[in-house]
Amino acid sequence: MNTLLSIETRNAVLLKMAVLLERERKSIIAINKTDLEAYKGDDISMFDRLKVDDSKVDEMIKAVTHLASQEDPVGVERFSFKHENGMQVYNKTASFGTVMIIYESRPDVTVEAAGIAFKSGNKILLKGGKESLRSNLKIVALWHEALKEFGASTDWVEYLKFNRTETQAFLEKPTQKVDLIVPRGGERLIAFVKQHATCPVIISGRGNNFVYVHKEADFDIALDVILNGKSKISACNAVDNVLIDKNLPNKQAFVKSLISKLKEIKVEVLGDDRISKEYGLEAIKSDAVWYEEFLDYKMVIGEIDSNQNTIAMINKYSGGHSSTIVTSNDAEAKLFMENVDNAAVYHNASTRFTDGGQLGLGGELAISTDKLHQRGPIGLQHLVTNKWYVHGTGQTR
Incomplete structure (x- = not known):
């Protein structure tokens, strides 16, 4: 020794x-x-x-x-x-x-x-x-x-x-x-x-990270957070999945804008049943896709009807890494952040900050998705x- x-x-x-x-x-x-x-x-x-x-x-x-x-x-x-x-x-x-x-x-x-x-x-x-x-x-x-x-x-x-x-x-x-x-x-x-x-x-688990665009989201913040989440595809803090509240006002304009901006940066966009039909996207083959960490120019967009269902979906499919809610409603953000079972939860900010240097640690050995003995960076x-x-x-x- x-x-x-x-x-x-x-x-x-x-x-x-x-x-x-x-x-x-x-x-x-x-x-x-x-x-x-x-x-x-x-x-x-x-x-x-x-x-x-x-x-x-x-x-x-x-x-x-x-x-x-x-x-x-x-x-x-x-x-x-x-x-x-x-x-x-x-x-x-x-x-x-x-x-x-x-x-x-x-x-x-x-x-x-x-x-x-x-x-x-x-x-x-x-x-x-x-x-x-x-x-x-x-x-x-x-x-x-x-x-x-x-x-x-x-x-x-x-x-x-x-x-x-x-x-x-x-x-x-x-x-x-x-x-x-x-x-x-x-x-x-x-x-x-x-x-x-x-x-x-x-254990540094898979980073299939989610962004939830709540019905009270600011469009510009949502677009920035999603696009930034895809700015480095090889990172474990990249975004793979976007869930859009079906009650989002001007939802069509937002989704069309998001799809066109993702395609501009060469991201292949897939949709769940509802989104793929409505916006002419390739449909996901099965729900198993939500478990995947792509590490590629690829993203899945789905529609969801409530914060509670979003929390349940993230807790089912995510690898326990990072998720973001985009909303101007602090109570909804609190509900999401307290109940999503991830190492890092965000309100109106990019998952790309799940990193030891960015979160004030100076650097990191790894990002843990375990709960013992340390979680996150x-x-x-x-x-x-x-x-x-x-x-x-x-x-x-």
């Missing part, structure tokens, strides 16, 4: 990482180009996540610099109690120990997620996808250079070059202690990890467990 590094050392490594990322910027982008050229798949969102350009490197640098400026999440007192026998009791945050991150195609995770885990005193095991291997190994080499500079063991950041079979074997019988696993990727990856892991797993302060410190003078019970 690695002895906890001082906060000064952890911050120094993070700041050094920022310097190294800047120094190696051209080299990282060039190596990533070889990963992009070798990628033979046709998944546009995978390709988008795999790509590293100048703005991605800027984000990586910003992530580690910001992490270095944040308070130490380890050893924070959460509770204290003076026992009647004189013992002093504290509950304080503590690092998990070893965190394994399994992810697809995103070299920025090798910086941001590893940085969050490292700052919170954890050893990191990185298992990236084969499509980003060259980019990831380059970034891990920089982690090792930064660690060595301050006399810290390179064990703190370890890259696992495993194929699927080796990953399964490691999950079922780890060759070293693993305290927490965070899979970042699609449904298949998450199901695979859940099936084989022998330690706690934080997992920031620095959530990548810790806790333990009890009890100081006595010989007390016995």
